[in-house]
Amino acid sequence: MSTIAETIKTDLITAIENDKLVLPTLPEAALQVREIAESEDSSILDLVKVISTDTALSARLIRVCNSPLFRGARQIENLNMAVSRLGMSYTSNLAMGLAMEQMFQATSDMVDKRLRSTWQTSTEVAGICHVLAQHYTKLKPDQATLAGLVHLIGVLPILRYVEDQDIQISSIMLDNVIDELHPQIGARILKKWDFPSDLQQVPLEYTRYQRELPQVDYADLVTVANLQLLAGTGHPLTEMNWNTVTAFGRLGLDPELDMSEEEDLNAEMEAAMALLK
Numbered sequence: 001m002s003t004i005a006e007t008i009k010t011d012l013i014t015a016i017e018n019d020k021l022v023l024p025t026l027p028e029a030a031l032q033v034r035e036i037a038e039s040e041d042s043s044i045l046d047l048v049k050v051i052s053t054d055t056a057l058s059a060r061l062i063r064v065c066n067s068p069l070f071r072g073a074r075q076i077e078n079l080n081m082a083v084s085r086l087g088m089s090y091t092s093n094l095a096m097g098l099a100m101e102q103m104f105q106a107t108s109d110m111v112d113k114r115l116r117s118t119w120q121t122s123t124e125v126a127g128i129c130h131v132l133a134q135h136y137t138k139l140k141p142d143q144a145t146l147a148g149l150v151h152l153i154g155v156l157p158i159l160r161y162v163e164d165q166d167i168q169i170s171s172i173m174l175d176n177v178i179d180e181l182h183p184q185i186g187a188r189i190l191k192k193w194d195f196p197s198d199l200q201q202v203p204l205e206y207t208r209y210q211r212e213l214p215q216v217d218y219a220d221l222v223t224v225a226n227l228q229l230l231a232g233t234g235h236p237l238t239e240m241n242w243n244t245v246t247a248f249g250r251l252g253l254d255p256e257l258d259m260s261e262e263e264d265l266n267a268e269m270e271a272a273m274a275l276l277k
Contacts, residue, residue: 097276
């Protein structure tokens, strides 16, 4: 590996070990939403009050409610109705996830492009996780969506570092650094953000393809969702024998099944992905 890539890795690992790595903070809106959702005395009105200060977020939640995933008999016209239909837990997880999008922007073109494509992958994986959780598990679809949205969160500090230090590095080398370091950084960020422990582990676990577990977990959903996104592309992971990926078995899914060819599932996945974009 080149000396630049080695230097970046050494600097970042040293920063991690000395607790000096600047980890991103959860956006204020996301923090407030979570606080209300976790408090025993909060009502749906409290949640509506906080979310309504963010017009873009409000509009997206209403759109989510009217999407094929949630559509009820009545058209949802305002935030109050939306939160009532989705419930506190679902609304807060979705609002937290959507609030994170603002973190995936940068000033330099190269970094900005990468951050946006990282967010795009995260939203696509999140959409598939939602559908997998609903159809194949008893896991919560809202937590599954959040797991997808945060599984690449560790990429943020790496790209911030490259931007701040104004480092010139080839795309391939940067990919290597990201692949190697983002999982442990991601787990640290989610711990700092006080995410549930089963979500904190997702960045570390989703690429451990031969994990042995008694039952399906959120990392399994992220594993399968990522592979589904790659099906039919020329990505190196498509060369791997997916029958050896234990997550498929825990989900009760045939690794040979291309979900995009299952019409009903595909329509739902498209809907779920569209929500988050």
